[in-house]
Amino acid sequence: MKKRGNLEILEERRRKGQKRMSEITSIAKKWEDMETDVLVKIFKELNMIELAPVSQVCRLWRSACSDPLLWNTLDLGLLKSNFIQTRASPFIWVDERSDRKLSKLLRIAMALSHGNITCLIFHFNLYMKDDHLSYIAERCPHLKRLVMPAWNRITKTGISLAIRRWKELESLTMPSIAHPPYIMEEISRNCKNFSSLKIMGNFDVHFASTIASYLPNLKTLSLRCSILTKEALLFILDCMDHLEILNVSHCFLLESLSTVGRKQIIKEMDCAILEKARKLHEFHYCMSTSCVTCQRMISDEGLMRWYRYEEWFWRQDEVGSLALGGDYGRLFDEGCLNLGFRN
Structure with missing residues (x-):
């Protein structure tokens, strides 16, 4: 009798277990039956390269991939x-x-x-x-x-x-521009709310005067990792009255010598430049010999060869509104200094 009772108990537990699994299975939804808002939250974590094949799985997934929240x-x-x-x-x-x-x-x-x-x-x-x-x-x-x-x-x-x-x-990031006037003129004519510009290349007095002429109301300018002349920097500080944020971190800063055609590298920020920059809300610069990014600029002779370095490296900027994410803390750990000031 005792043995029979144990078997009955085991059988009852088995039946209850099957019933519970059946209830769980009936409650759980299959991928193709999931609500669109749930799928959108999941798909939001994917990049475009991953999202492209996902959008072709079925009609429901394609609909979720078209949600404006993803785009x-x-x-x-x-x-x-x-x-x-x-x-x-x-x-x-x-x-x-x-x-x-x-x-x-x-x-x-x-x-x-x-x-x-x-x-x-x-x-x-x-x-x-x-x-x-x-x-x-x-x-x-x-x-x-x-x-x-x-x-x-x-x-x-x-x-x-x-x-x-x-x-x-409103905001444009561009690699080196050899002939800037026509682009700045197009922006001036067509983009009335334009306020933020980032250049990664050569920036001389001609470029500075072009910006001052066509984009006098520019509020944010980043020249991070560019070849920059002292004359151009002074021109920007003297003529751009509406400029609020300027970033010249890790720039290859050059100054013309009296000898025609010769230029020298400036290794420390000029006191006159710092004084003029006091009118800005933010001024960022870094010219440290221990800075990894500054070392790379010197190694590349001012024209940064981005393909040599980490995937995230080109995405960085000391100006928060221009940064594109990435492991920026690593650069600080390796000696990058964010000097400058915020007023």
């Missing part, structure tokens, strides 16, 4: 071109597979975003063409912030036509 920012910062530097214009050769991959991702992103993108970020070492830029400009009419890639293959006409479409543009 305020399109960050293609993980996408780079396979390229080789050349001696002939445009001084770069790009593998056709890179172009095809970019075109495919752009088609998917533009189809899913429905014109809701306001911030667009490209990797510095992505080499797009006019066709890519035109395709984006047509489908992102409300763009407010743009982080441009290297634009060896983008023509004067291509960038000008794109800027004319971006009436709401």
Whole structure:
């Protein structure tokens, strides 16, 4: 009798266990039955390269991938071109597979975003063409912030036509601009709310005077990791009355000597410059021999070769509104100093 009783107890527990599992199974939802808002929260953690194949799984997932909450920012910062530097214009050769991959991702992103993108970020070492830029400009009419890639293959006409479409543009990050007047003029004519500019390249008096002429109301300017002349820096401080934030951290700062054509590297920030900068809300500079970024600028002779370094390195900026995330603390741990001041 005792043995029989134990068997009955075991059988009853088994039945209860099966019933409980059946109840749990009936409550749990399959992926394809999940509510859209839950899927959106999950998909928000994915980058565009991961999101592209997810959007093609089923109709429900594609609908979730089209939610406007996912498309305020399109960050293609993980996408780079396979390229080789050349001696002939445009001084770069790009593998056709890179172009095809970019075109495919752009088609998917533009189809899913429905014109809701306001911030667009490209990797510095992505080499797009006019066709890519035109395709984006047509489908992102409300763009407010743009982080441009290297634009060896983008023509004067291509960038000008794109800027004319971006009436709401407020912030632009660009690699080196050899002939800045036409771009600044297009921004002045078409982007009435423009207030923030970041340049990563050469910045001389000609460039400074161009900005002062066409963008006199500019509030934020970052020249981080650029070749900067002392004359250009003084010009900006003297003539840009509405400028509030200036970043010249890790710049290759040069001063013209009396001898024609000769320039010398300035290793310490001039007291006169610091005094003029007192009128700014924020002034950032770093010229430390122990700074990793300053050392890299010297090694690269002022023209930073971003492809040599960490993936996140080009995304950084001492100005919070221009930073694009990344492991910035590591640079501080390795000796990067953020000097300057905030008023």
